[in-house]
Amino acid sequence: MVHGELRIVVAALATFVALFGLGYAIDGLIFDENDVVLSGMATVALAIAAFVVMLTLHPKDLEDLQHLDRHRHRES
Numbered sequence: 001m002v003h004g005e006l007r008i009v010v011a012a013l014a015t016f017v018a019l020f021g022l023g024y025a026i027d028g029l030i031f032d033e034n035d036v037v038l039s040g041m042a043t044v045a046l047a048i049a050a051f052v053v054m055l056t057l058h059p060k061d062l063e064d065l066q067h068l069d070r071h072r073h074r075e076s
Helices: 005-030 034-055 059-075
Strands: none
């Protein structure tokens, strides 16, 4: 489990940015505006990349999990 609350909040915001970008791209498709479609899809791609990066486990997260497991075994 990812313990960084800030990273979870940023990932949630990235989800909403991706939805906005998708709506923007669809708007560009409806009104036949190629630049709007491209910028909307770029927004979607960047938001998805940000979402994945924010929720990927980092080595520090793994160290924290190992530390918690060792601490739990000592208590029991």
